[in-house]
Amino acid sequence: MSEQHLIEVKNLCKYFPAGKKRTLKAVDNVSLFIRPGETLGLVGESGCGKTTCGRTILKLYNQTSGQIFFEGKEISHLKGKELLQFKKNAQMIFQDPYSSLDPRMTIAEIIAEGMTVHMHLSDKEKQERVSELLATVGLTEDYANRFAHELSGGQRQRIGIARALAVEPKFIVCDEPISALDVSIQAQIVNLLIKLQHDKNLTYLFISHDLSMVRHISDRVGIMYLGSLVELGTSQQIFGQALHPYTKALISAIPEADPDSEKTRQRVKLEGEVPSPINPPPGCRFRPRCPYATEQCAQEMPALEEVEPGRFVACHFWRDIAKA
Secondary structure (H helix, E strand, C coil): CCCCCCEEEEEEEEEEECCCCCEEEEEEEEEEEECCCCEEEEECCCCCCHHHHHHHHCCCCCCCEEEEEECCEECCCCCHHHHHHHHHHEEEECCCCCCCCCCCCEHHHHHHHHHHHHCCCCHHHHHHHHHHHHHHCCCCHHHHHCEHHHCCHHHHHHHHHHHHHCCCCCEEEEECCCCCCCHHHHHHHHHHHHHHHHHHCCEEEEEECCHHHHHHHCCEEEEEECCEEEEEEEHHHHHHCCCCHHHHHHHHCCCCCCHHHHHHCCCCCCCCCCCCCCCCCCCCCCHHHCCCCCHHHHHCCCCCEEEECCEEECCCCHHHHHHC
């Protein structure tokens, strides 16, 4: 375990029962790390397991197997006060700002709820901190006595951010925090997250399927497919030269700002459907949709290997892809 890593995950698995003698492998053998103060973007199609991975790291789900470390200490089996302390240090911004806020509570009560659990503050101190947090996320004190249904989507997400910040965490999982918002509001929320990270030295796991936004906010990027991590590297490495065929296909789908360039560029189109995580194909899970697949891919699951410093890929033919 490196002292440079705030979060480290080793061979993490999270399985769910899916009927008689059937198992859904939502997260399967994922290993990654996040350094203090950086943002790791986690990308993939809907249903690939990225949200389940984030929730499992935060102990919202108990892992099926594997290890989770926070500041060098394994947290997989924490209980009582130790688990409570970890949850103070690790918070989450949820995807849907409409369903993640209690409609019966005022905004002040929502933001102060975590303080009641984790911090010994008087009512006056809570009130002052709520006002401070509202100002931090770009809202006025007037919002404290309102209810969630009185706010717009962007305002609700700002409340979700303020709630996460209320207990002074070190690590925040941002679970698709802009996907439910209007395009005009998305950039505001992302810029707010970047500013807060800089001001408060926060560490993010930024989960999204929007590669353009992930490229903008992330220091490093992990690509998930059907519960497994298939590529991991710096943002420059991933977007500069993808080494996994799935990553290449995702990046080719990013729209170009120039209409002329958009018309002429070549996209990598994937054939077939995503296999079921209940009954994944043998060998490489991407094999049924991969143009490079051979018999070796059907028989042997490629391991996530470090192909250059800080760059990991799970593909038997990544060298051929790099030359293409």
